[in-house]
Structures are given as C-alpha cells and as structure tokens.
Amino acid sequence: MIKGYKIQDRRFPLQLGVGSDAIHQDPIYSYTVTSLTDEVGREGVGLAFTIGAGNELVCQAAKFYAEKLVGKDIEEIMASFGSIFNDLSNEQQFRWLGPHKGIVHLALASVTNACYDLWAKTRGVPLWKLLIDLSPQDIVNTLDLSYLEDELSASEAVDLLTAQRAGLGDRIGIINTGYPGYDTSVGWFNYSDEQVKANCRKALDAGFEAMKLKVGSRDPLRDIKRAHIVREICGDKVKVMLDANQQWTLPQAMSICKELKEMNPYWIEEPTHPDDILAHKKLADAIAPIKVAMGEHVPNRILFKNYLQLNATGFVQVDAVRVGGVSEFITVSLLCRKYNIPVVPHVGDMGQLHQHLVLFNHISMGHEALFLEHIPHLKSYFKHPVRVEDGVYHTPMEVGSSCDLL
Amino acid sequence: MIKGYKIQDRRFPLQLGVGSDAIHQDPIYSYTVTSLTDEVGREGVGLAFTIGAGNELVCQAAKFYAEKLVGKDIEEIMASFGSIFNDLSNEQQFRWLGPHKGIVHLALASVTNACYDLWAKTRGVPLWKLLIDLSPQDIVNTLDLSYLEDELSASEAVDLLTAQRAGLGDRIGIINTGYPGYDTSVGWFNYSDEQVKANCRKALDAGFEAMKLKVGSRDPLRDIKRAHIVREICGDKVKVMLDANQQWTLPQAMSICKELKEMNPYWIEEPTHPDDILAHKKLADAIAPIKVAMGEHVPNRILFKNYLQLNATGFVQVDAVRVGGVSEFITVSLLCRKYNIPVVPHVGDMGQLHQHLVLFNHISMGHEALFLEHIPHLKSYFKHPVRVEDGVYHTPMEVGSSCDLL
Numbered sequence: 001m002i003k004g005y006k007i008q009d010r011r012f013p014l015q016l017g018v019g020s021d022a023i024h025q026d027p028i029y030s031y032t033v034t035s036l037t038d039e040v041g042r043e044g045v046g047l048a049f050t051i052g053a054g055n056e057l058v059c060q061a062a063k064f065y066a067e068k069l070v071g072k073d074i075e076e077i078m079a080s081f082g083s084i085f086n087d088l089s090n091e092q093q094f095r096w097l098g099p100h101k102g103i104v105h106l107a108l109a110s111v112t113n114a115c116y117d118l119w120a121k122t123r124g125v126p127l128w129k130l131l132i133d134l135s136p137q138d139i140v141n142t143l144d145l146s147y148l149e150d151e152l153s154a155s156e157a158v159d160l161l162t163a164q165r166a167g168l169g170d171r172i173g174i175i176n177t178g179y180p181g182y183d184t185s186v187g188w189f190n191y192s193d194e195q196v197k198a199n200c201r202k203a204l205d206a207g208f209e210a211m212k213l214k215v216g217s218r219d220p221l222r223d224i225k226r227a228h229i230v231r232e233i234c235g236d237k238v239k240v241m242l243d244a245n246q247q248w249t250l251p252q253a254m255s256i257c258k259e260l261k262e263m264n265p266y267w268i269e270e271p272t273h274p275d276d277i278l279a280h281k282k283l284a285d286a287i288a289p290i291k292v293a294m295g296e297h298v299p300n301r302i303l304f305k306n307y308l309q310l311n312a313t314g315f316v317q318v319d320a321v322r323v324g325g326v327s328e329f330i331t332v333s334l335l336c337r338k339y340n341i342p343v344v345p346h347v348g349d350m351g352q353l354h355q356h357l358v359l360f361n362h363i364s365m366g367h368e369a370l371f372l373e374h375i376p377h378l379k380s381y382f383k384h385p386v387r388v389e390d391g392v393y394h395t396p397m398e399v400g401s402s403c404d405l406l
Numbered sequence: 407m408i409k410g411y412k413i414q415d416r417r418f419p420l421q422l423g424v425g426s427d428a429i430h431q432d433p434i435y436s437y438t439v440t441s442l443t444d445e446v447g448r449e450g451v452g453l454a455f456t457i458g459a460g461n462e463l464v465c466q467a468a469k470f471y472a473e474k475l476v477g478k479d480i481e482e483i484m485a486s487f488g489s490i491f492n493d494l495s496n497e498q499q500f501r502w503l504g505p506h507k508g509i510v511h512l513a514l515a516s517v518t519n520a521c522y523d524l525w526a527k528t529r530g531v532p533l534w535k536l537l538i539d540l541s542p543q544d545i546v547n548t549l550d551l552s553y554l555e556d557e558l559s560a561s562e563a564v565d566l567l568t569a570q571r572a573g574l575g576d577r578i579g580i581i582n583t584g585y586p587g588y589d590t591s592v593g594w595f596n597y598s599d600e601q602v603k604a605n606c607r608k609a610l611d612a613g614f615e616a617m618k619l620k621v622g623s624r625d626p627l628r629d630i631k632r633a634h635i636v637r638e639i640c641g642d643k644v645k646v647m648l649d650a651n652q653q654w655t656l657p658q659a660m661s662i663c664k665e666l667k668e669m670n671p672y673w674i675e676e677p678t679h680p681d682d683i684l685a686h687k688k689l690a691d692a693i694a695p696i697k698v699a700m701g702e703h704v705p706n707r708i709l710f711k712n713y714l715q716l717n718a719t720g721f722v723q724v725d726a727v728r729v730g731g732v733s734e735f736i737t738v739s740l741l742c743r744k745y746n747i748p749v750v751p752h753v754g755d756m757g758q759l760h761q762h763l764v765l766f767n768h769i770s771m772g773h774e775a776l777f778l779e780h781i782p783h784l785k786s787y788f789k790h791p792v793r794v795e796d797g798v799y800h801t802p803m804e805v806g807s808s809c810d811l812l
Contacts, residue, residue, distance in 0.1 A: 024498045052499035053470065057463050057509065064459065092430045093458035099652075099680070099703060102508015103463065147679040149655040150688075246505075249555040273553040274505070275708040277683065278715050282556075297505060302681040309684050 001039050001073050002118075005066035007110075008033040009059045010381075010405060011052065018377055019051070020190040022216025022247035028052035029378055032059045032107065033405060034066055034114040038074060044118020045403045048110035049321040049348025054103070061107030064094060069111070078119045081142040085112065085327050089144070101299035105324055112325025113353065117401040127326075127401040128356040132172075132363050136161035139364070143331045147302050151309070157334055164366040171363045178392035179358055180209070181351075181374040182239070186230070187213035189245075193229055200233040207391030210239035210266065210371050216247030220256045231263040239371075241293070243269035250279040257287045267293040267315055274298055281312035293317055296346030300324065304332045308339045319346040320353055326401075333361050347373045351386045352402040355393050381405055407445050407479050408524075411472040413516075414439040415465045416787075416811060417458065424783055425457070426596040428622025428653035434458035435784060438465045438513065439811060440472055440520040444480060450524020451809045454516035455727040455754025460509070467513030470500060475517070484525045487548040491518065491733050495550070507705035511730055518731025519759065523807040533732075533807040534762040538578075538769050542567035545770075549737045553708050557715070563740055570743075570772040577769045584798035585764055586615070587757075587780040588645070592636070593619035595651075599635055606639040613797030616645035616672065616777050622653030626662045637669040645777075647699070649675035656685040663693045673699040673721055680704055687718035699723055702752030706730065710738045714745045725752040726759055732807075739767050753779045757792045758808040761799050787811055 011030040019027040032048040032055060048058055065088050069077065077084055089100055089108055097104045120127040131139070136158045145154055183206070186199035196213070203211050213230050215223040223242075230240050242265045248256065253271040260268065268290060272279050274297035284292045291314025298304055300323055307313050316336045320329035333343045343361055345354045351374055361367040372393055379385040383404035387394040396402045417436040425433040436458050442450040454464055471494050475483065483490055495506055495514055503510045526533040537545070542564045551560055589612070592605035602619070609617050619636050621629040629648075636646050648671045654662065659677040666674065674696060678685050680703035690698040697720025704710055706729055713719050722742045726735035739749045749767055751760045757780055767773040778799055785791040789810035793800040802808045 023496070023501070027499065027502075050499075051502045053497070054467065054500050054503045054510065057466060057503070060463060060466075061460065061509075090429070091459070093433065093456075094460050095429070096433075096457045097460045097463070097509050097512070101681075101705075102510065103467075103503050104460065104508065106503070147655065147682060147685075149657050150685065249553065251555050273708050275507075275706065276553060276712065278712050279553075279556065299507075300681065302679050306682065306684050 001071065002036050002069050003039055004037050004070060006035045007059045007062045007066065009056050011055065012378055012381060014377055017188055017190040020188045021214045021243065021245040022189055023245045024051055025190070030055040031405070032062050032110045034062050034110040036066065036069065036114045036118050038118065038122070042118060042121050044074070044114040044121060045405070046110045046113025046115070046117055046325065047321050047349050047353065047403050048106040050106065057103050058106045058110065061104050062110045065108055065111040069115070074115065074118050074122050077115055078142060081115065081327055082144045085324065086144040086146055089324060100302070100324070105299050106322065109321055109323065109325040112327055113320065113401065113403065116326045117403055121400040124399050126356060126396050126399060128359040128395070131356070131360040139330065142327050144327065145331065148305060148335070151305055152335055152338060160334060160337060161364060164364060167366055168363060174359065174362060174369055175395045178394050179355065179369055180371040181388050181391055181393050182210035182212065182371045183208040184212045184373050184375050185377065186211045187226070189214040193226060196226060197229060197233055200230055204234065204238070209391055210241065212241040212243055214245065215242045216244035220259065223256060224259050227260055227263045227265070239266035241265060241267050241269055244271050246270050246273055246297070248272050250276070250282065253283050254286055257283065257290070261287060261290050265290060267291045269293045270296065277306050277310055277312050280307070281310045284312055284314065291315060293344065295319070296322060301328055301331045301335065305335060308335055308341060313341070315342050315344050317344055317346040319348050320357060321348040322346070326357065329357055333365060333367065337365050337367060342368055342370050344370055345372065347375060349403065350375050350378045351393065352382055355386055355396055356401055359395065407477065408442050408475050409445055410443050410476065412441040413465045413468045413472065415462050417461065418784055418787060420783055423594055423596040426594045427620045427649065427651040428595055429651045430457055431596070436461040438468050438516045440468050440516040442472065442475065442520045442524050444524065444528070448524060448527050450480070450520040450527060451811070452516045452519025452521070452523055452731065453727050453755050453759065453809050454512040456512065463509050464512045464516065467510050468516045471514055471517040475521070480521065480524050480528050483521055484548060487521065487733055488546070488550045491730065492550040492552055495730060506708070506730070511705050512728065515727055515729065515731040518733055519726065519807065519809065522732045523809055527806040530805050532762060532802050532805060534765040534801070537762070537766040545736065548733050550733065551737065554711055554741070557711055558741055558744060566740060566743060567770060570770060573772055574769060577772070580765065580768055580775055581801045584800050585761065585775055586777040587794050587797055587799050588616035588618065588777045589614040590618045590779050590781050591783065592617045593632070595620040599632060602632060603635060603639055606636055610640065610644070615797055616647065618647040618649055620651065621648045622650035626665070629662060630665050633666055633669045633671065645672035647671060647673050647675055650677050652676050652679055652703070654678050656682070656688065659689050660692055663689065663696070667693060667696050671696060673697045675699045676702065683712050683716060683718050686713070687716045690718055690720065697721060699750065701725070702728060707734055707737045707741065711741060714741055714747060719747070721748050721750050723750055723752040725754050726763060727754040728752070732763065735763055739771060739773065743771050743773060748774055748776050750776055751778065753781060755809065756781050756784045757799065758788055761792055761802055762807055765801065
C-alpha cells in the first residue's frame, strides 16, 4: 500500500554548449521526481523532464496527482491503471489547464512513472521483464484508449499484442545482444566545427553507427556546411540525423531540406512547430524518400493519432517523460505498430527508462529494434546509469525502471 | 512606464448546477488576474480563466512573464507587441512546458490582456475604440505570425485589413445598435428539464434569439429528449446550439448527431477531444449541413490553422483568455477571415473583454456580427459588468477592456 509520497525538484546545470539547440540555448536539465513509498519502505521513482525554469510548477502539479494514490495498493492500481489514468487525467477542474498537455500532463507523467517503478520493484524485476511477462489483456488494462475508439479499441489492442506472441522467441535474444544506441551529443548547436569533428571521431571509435547533428541556424549555409562535415567524417554507412528543434517555418524547411537531402540524412527531426501536423505532412511529402521524425513535444496520444492518420511523420519520437508516462507511451507505440511507423523515443530521461520500453516494444510488440538515443551528460547522477558499450545499450538487470537518482 | 505588477488568484464559487457540463460537473469560475501599474498609478488588468484547482499555478507562471515587462513603456511595448509576444512565448526554458499551450500559455494570456487594458486606459478609450482606430500596419505589429508563414504573412494580413476599410462606414453603426448576444445559461448540464424549460422562456422574454443546451449525457436519450424540449419551447426561428464539451468519442458523436439533426441545431459544439482535428473533420463532413463549432480548448494559432486548413469546423470559438490573449485572438480571427469561418468566441471572461473584440472583428475585419455568448453568473464581481438588454450587448464606453474586478 502506498503510504506517502515526495516530490523533488532536481536541476542539473550543464557545461557550456551541452544540450544547446536552435531553440534551447542554455538548458538546465531538470526532473520532477515523484517518489511513492509503500508500507515496507520501497520507493517507486518516476521522472518528468524539463529544461529549467518552471520545473517547480510541474512539481506542484505532481502533488495533486500523487495525493490521490495514497492508501492504494500498487498491484490494485496497476491491475486497472488505464482507468486510473483516465480518472486522473480528467480530474475536472485540473483538466481545464490542459487538457492532456503542458504542465499538468508532465506532472502526470512523473506520477505515472513512479507507479510503474514501484510495480516492478514490488515484483522484484526490471521493468522490461515485468512488461514482457504481462498478458496482452493485462497490458491493455494499463492503457487509457479513450479518444482512440476510431483507431484502436481495447480488443484490437489485445489482438495486436496476441498476434506478436508468435515472434517473441526470435526477438527475446536482444536481451543478450543489447539494444543499439545512437549518439546525440556529437553535434550540439553551439559546438564549434572542430568540436563536432572530434566528437564524431570519438563516437565512431565508441562503436556508434548513427549520430545526430543539431541544425536550424539563422544562416542555412552553416547547417549545410556542418551536415557535410559530419557526413565526410562518418562516411556513407553511418546514419546521420539532422535535428532543427522546431526552428524553421514551413517555407524555410522546404527550402533548406532540399539542400540537406544531398548529404543523405537518415531523418530530418522537428523541422517546425510540433502542433503543425499539416506542415509536417507537406514537408514529408516534399522530401521523400528522406523521412521526417518528430514527437518529443507532442503531448498526448490524440495528437499522435492525427499525425499517424495523416502519415505526417516517418518516425515517432514519443517520450515517456513528456506524454503521460509509460502507460501513454505504450498506447502510442501500439498505434505506431498498427501504422508500421518506427518508435524511436526522445530520451528526456537520458535513456534510463526508455531502455526498458524499447525492449518491450521490440519483444512484445514486434517493433523493429532500430536504435535508442544516447545522451551521457547526467550519468553520474543516476544510481544505475545506462551502460552503453560498443554503441549498444546493455540490458538493465536492476529491479525497477532505473530512474533512481543519487 | 510599468513600475510594478500584481497577480491575484480570484475564485468565485457558483450555485449548484451553474456552469455544469458533461465533463465539468462542479466548476469554480476562477481568474488569474494580472495588474500592471504605471508611473501615474494606472492599472492595466488582464484575465486568464480556469475552473478552480490549479489556478494558483497559472498565477505563478504569470509572474514569470509580468516581471519581464517592468520598466518598459506601454506605448513602446504595444508598438511592436508581436515581437514581444514572440519573445515571451519562446523564453527557452519556460517554452519546454508548452510550447504555446497549457498553464504557461494561459499565464501569458493574463499578462498580454493586462497590456491591452493598460494601453487603452493610457489612451483614455475603450479597447474596441483603440483597436478600430489603429492602422492595418499598427494592428499587424501587435501580432506574432510565426509558424503561419504558409497561410498568413504580415503583408497578407495588412492587405486583408486594408481591403476591409471600404465597408467600415457601413459596419460602424453597430456601436449604436449593439452586438447580438446568445444565452448559454438556459441549459446547464445538471439543470432539471423543468428548470431548462423555465430558463428558455425567460431567455425568450429577455429578447434572446439564440441559446445553448449542454448535451453529452451517458444516456443519449436524455440528450435527445432535452434538445427537443428546447426546440419545442423556442420554436423554429430561434437558433439552438448543442454543446457536448468533448464528452463523446468519435463513433458516439457520429451516432447521436444523426439523431440530433432532427431538431435542427444551429451547431454541434465540442463533440470530442479538442486535439482531434481529423475526428472533427470526419464528423463535420458526416453531419453537413449542420455545422460543428469548437475552439474553447484550442490553445494557439497553429492548431487553429490546422483546423482551418482541413475545413474541420464551421465556427471558431477562440477565447482570448485561453489562447495567448488579445493578440493571438486577433491573429486567429484574421486566419478565420481568410477562410470565411465565423468567429464566435467562448467567453471565459464572461464577455467583458470579448464584447470589445467582436466589435473590432466586425468593424475592422468584416466578420459577420453573428452573436456573442452571454453568461451572467459573475456580473456582480465586475466594476463595469456587460449590459445585455433585449438580447443585445450594449457597447461598453468605459476606458480599457472592462476587466476590472471589484
């Protein structure tokens, strides 16, 4: 039984240039940390990610949700988490502040993720193991599929998961081989060209076969030059992703992406505003076969549904510390599976939580094990930091969701 | 020059049943009230609307924005408010919490609206008068048109406003005749059938030619029965609007709207989730010529642009105390004008501010003077409450935007 909770506002200033992109110049990586404590002193820890100012508001909002779980048993909560999530996210007065987006939804993510962590710790297993051992019906019971009735009913979701059971034996081997990673930290926006070059070489030496460069400069020539620098150092076989972090207008994106196509990017990420579904659709059509990727700022399953229905993005980067936590992450992943769109999460959690979720997505849902973003800057603050070696995430074996902070 | 600011958390409990709808059963109408004080003691007052819990979070977020205006001259602020709005709404760390939605955007609305109020008070005129006297270029300077480049450039906006100058002489007469109102308070969700009947009769006696009924019951038969009750009492000439407040799934909406068409509603409002653009589009196509109305929960110009591009709603109910204030309200109204979609605001402000804005939309933008929602429950708390007589809003003549609270 959950006896109490604690919400902490944790902020981690970064070295100059680290984390910089076209929109966010000086981020302070921050977490709203929800801890739910049970009667034997177990602590379920959940995160929501922000980049500094206002993290205290997410913390306050998280209290609103955490309070409502006190006195409840974690197994009972998780047996019908979909309905609890629905109740919490639709608390009528609080709902007005979203609905299902912004600070209140980030806060719900933090509390939701603490529930999943406590659940796995209670069962004494890593979260990925807990999830792959659930029956399709048990999984679907943890999901709120409301407002998806036109695309994904509960029985369709069960069927989809059941159908994937056949290939489970083939896919389980990834536990031993590890999930591939890609390196995001080679090309932060404010890094000099020389720094980018050196980082690319380091990433190659470390075994990464995919990496990301931040673009979206006021001067398009800077973007083009840097993109070619990365391609030159990495060679043709390495996947290079370009990330504009919403900086471009649609006309700007149309124009520069035609130039950037020349260096054969694996995807173009967040070209413009995350609410502009039709702009993404137009760009995706214009730059095919190069694909658009986005989702780190899409707040909920309903907007993702619209993106998928319009075929407006080639990769979905849903982030479990942006949408309403693990539950909604799984819901969005199921939608993507139906549409055959790869899920490549944005990792506001630095991959701690997502290393579990991508294993589940691959093993139980049949998503391709493409690669998971790797950002190393907060490693020293986690109790069980991700282990990435030879460009591959080692499977976490500690109980829970690997989100305990020191 | 703005010397200081004050943010107040004002809450107004309502009588039982008042304000109830299918989703929001017990609202406490609440305002985040921003006051900006200048060197002579003038107070610019701006509102954002919530329905209770969490209003304190909007207040805290409003401080973040208000702080940045201290020391600035209001005329200088408003001379290029579009660029100031862009700066504020893109403050990089705070932006993560939206972007451009939820609590941070509600907070920005409160501060933005205080700027417009102070501007009008400084010039000694009602806000509607200030707005209609601005040149097209001056108006466009107050707008942030970023992420609309594919649909509405600054020069297109100036052209649109300039073209409307021709009919201004014909439309200015509305200042004397008043702007029509419609009565929302006849049919709150929790009112009994008898209460609804009595309210309809009262509304007719008060001169209203349009009124609204809340639907979205768990039992569709209740909705259908009540809709017919209202039609029967009002007769065929009165416009009756039905408002589901996001309660239905798309399949539910499809099914019940086919039944509700029989009583010839003027529109079906907020049938489903406000982020579900494609669901609205499908429903709009299915129930034509009956029209869909929505927008009270759409947070910004970019999502509205998507609704308009897909022709997914027949009426836009943008609310200046939900989007980023008067500036973004005008931006959305311009987009709607381009698409020939009527703007019929939701009035979280109880019409105090919107009575100014619809006059401007009609006189300067050439929008049809259809009608403005009227909700009387907070009249006694305003210094200059709206005056609605014979179903018509009398033009406010006090200086400012009529948002001073007692």
